[in-house]
Amino acid sequence: MPVAEESHGINNVVDNICGLPPDLLTETCQHILTYLQGQRSGVDPAEISQILQRAGVRLDHEALEEIIRFLMVTFRSGGKSNLSADDLVTKLEESSNKWSKASLQVLHRLWSEHGAVVHAQQEARAMLSIGQLVDMEWKLGMSVSSDSCRSLNSPYVTLRLKIVEPSGQICQRSFEMSVPQFQNFHKQFKEIAAVMETL
Structure with a gap:
C-alpha cells in the first residue's frame, strides 16, 4: 500500500x-x-x-x-x-x-x-505463546510399497492436528506413527483428560 x-x-x-x-x-x-x-x-x-x-x-x-x-x-x-x-x-x-x-x-x-x-x-x-488444539483427525493406513522399508503390509496411523497459533492463524500438522505408538498416545491422552477433569 x-x-x-x-x-x-x-x-x-x-x-x-x-x-x-x-x-x-x-x-x-x-x-x-x-x-x-x-x-x-x-x-x-x-x-x-x-x-x-x-x-x-x-x-x-x-x-x-x-x-x-x-x-x-x-x-x-x-x-x-x-x-x-x-x-x-x-x-x-x-x-x-x-x-x-x-x-x-x-x-x-x-x-x-x-x-x-x-x-x-x-x-x-x-x-505462554503456545498454540491451541482445535481439531484432531486420525486414519488407519497400510504401507504397501517403499524404497527404504523392508517390512511392508504393516499398519500405521496418520494424525492431523489443527492448531490455532498465538497470531490467530490456523495451521495443520500431520505425522505418522505405528499402531503401538498410537495406542500409547491414546493412553496418555486419556490420562491428561482425567487429570483435567479434576481441575
Whole structure:
C-alpha cells in the first residue's frame, strides 16, 4: 500500500475516533483494555455498536471495526514496548495530524491507568505463546510399497492436528506413527483428560 493511501486510511480512522464523544471513546477503549488485560475473552463490535447507537452515534460496521482494530494495535504495541502515556500520545500525534486534543487526553488518561497492566499481560502472553488444539483427525493406513522399508503390509496411523497459533492463524500438522505408538498416545491422552477433569 502506498504511503499516501496508508496515511489517508489512518486519517479516516482518526477522524472517526475523534468524532466520538469523550465518554463513548472512554467506554470503547475500556472494552479493548479489559480484553488486553486478560479480563475479557474478546472485544465484541456488536456490543460497542449498541452502546454507540443508544447514545445516538451512527457508525457503519466497517468504520467501527477499523476503530477497534486501530485502538487494539495501538494499545497492544504500547504494551509490548512498555510505552508511557506521554510516549503513546507522541506516537499517535506522529501517525496523524487529525487528532483532537480531547481524544488524546482520553487516551493519555486511560493509558496512564491501564498501560502497566497491559504491559504485564503482553509479557505473560509472550512467555505462554503456545498454540491451541482445535481439531484432531486420525486414519488407519497400510504401507504397501517403499524404497527404504523392508517390512511392508504393516499398519500405521496418520494424525492431523489443527492448531490455532498465538497470531490467530490456523495451521495443520500431520505425522505418522505405528499402531503401538498410537495406542500409547491414546493412553496418555486419556490420562491428561482425567487429570483435567479434576481441575
